Amino acid sequence: MPHIEFASVVNALILGLSIASIWLIAAIGLTIIYGTVGVINMAHGEFLMLGAYTSYVLQSFFGLPFLLCIPASFFVVAAVGLVIERGLIRYLYNRPLDTLLATWGVSLILMQGVRILFGSDPKYVSVPDIFQSNVEIGFVSLSVFRIFVFGFTATVVAGTVYLFYRTRFGMQVRAVMQNKEMAASFGINADRVYMTTFAIGAGLAGMAGCLFGVLAIVLPTMGTAYVVQAFLVVVVGGGTLIGSVAASGLTGELQSIFAMVSNDTFARFLLYVLIVVFLRFRPRGLFAVAKARR
Structure with missing residues (x-):
């Protein structure tokens, strides 16, 4: 019996790490967009959803293997993010409330657009047979x-x-983050930095959506639930890359352990309560870095 209980705990921890890993990919996109551009992107969940639908379309209509769908999802969603940044977001920099409302509107447009094109029926992303097998290591079973x-x-x-x-490019990004005017005096094009960073962040969300599409059904509303977790990871991590890595692992493990002893709904409730308490005493997150904004 102790071995069985210990195996259950280990499996729960591994499950938490795998979920946290995908959250992390989505959260990195949010982190670099907010850290560089200063935009709270409410459409990030829909970028994730677009990544899942991109994989579905490429598999169903073009027969593209799953491993090629992952980079394809990055480029397709990055292109969508690039169009949105050039067509809308760049006119709203330094206007946080306007960008919040605008990206929320974009999220609704993308969600309804996908619903019109593909309907509300669930779709599925398939993986090669090898990914559907397990590897036994002692008393622990690991999904490939x-x-x-x-x-x-x-x-x-x-x-x-x-x-x-x-x-x-990274040096230019950090320079723009610290002082946009000083960076411009050295010939750094801040507008191009913002454009590229936004596209990369959107592309990362697309890849996360491709992976989430394997673990869950693909729906037009799927991004709404996952983006909440990504936002929590960014907030708890303090808006830094290392903070997002630490926060994703911590929140993923806590939710998995709570779900093991109760259920998934109650686990999310406990996790949100702990995050609120944590932010009450450390509002800047785990690894907040003081920096000058543009």
């Missing part, structure tokens, strides 16, 4: 797909860190 999610998330995080801390 969840192992893939761990590795993929680690790759995305490493790539994001490299992009923003080891490249010329």
Whole structure:
């Protein structure tokens, strides 16, 4: 019996990590958009939903393998984000309430547009047979797909860190974040930085949607629930990349453990209560960094 209980706890922890990994990919997109552009993007959940539908369309109508649907989801949703940023968001910078309302309106448009095109019936994203198997390690059973999610998330995080801390573009992003006017005096085009960052953040949400589409049914409203978790990860993490990594792991594990001893609904309730209490005593999050905004 103790072995069975211990195995259940380990499986719950692994499940929490796999869910947290996908939250993290979505939250990274939110983090870099808010950290660089200063926009609270209420349409981020719909970017995630578009990523899931992109995978569904590419599989159903073009026969594209799942592993190729992931990067395809990034580029398709990044292109959508680029159009939205160029057509709307760039005119609303430094107007937080207007951007909040505008992106909320965009989210409604995207949701209803997908409903018109594909209907409200659930859709599904399939994976190769190998991802549907399990690997037995002692008394612990690991899903091959969840192992893939761990590795993929680690790759995305490493790539994001490299992009923003080891490249010329990353240096430009950090310069614009610190002082837009000073960065412009050195020839850095802040407008281009904002455009590129917004597109990258949208693309990351698209990839997260592709992965979530495997674990759940694909619906026009699916982004609403997942974006709440992504926002919580960003807020608890303090709006920083390392904070998002820590917060996603912590919240994912807590929800999985709470769900194991109760149910998923009550687990979310407990998690939200703990987050509210945490933010009461540490409103700037886990790893908040003081910085000058534009």
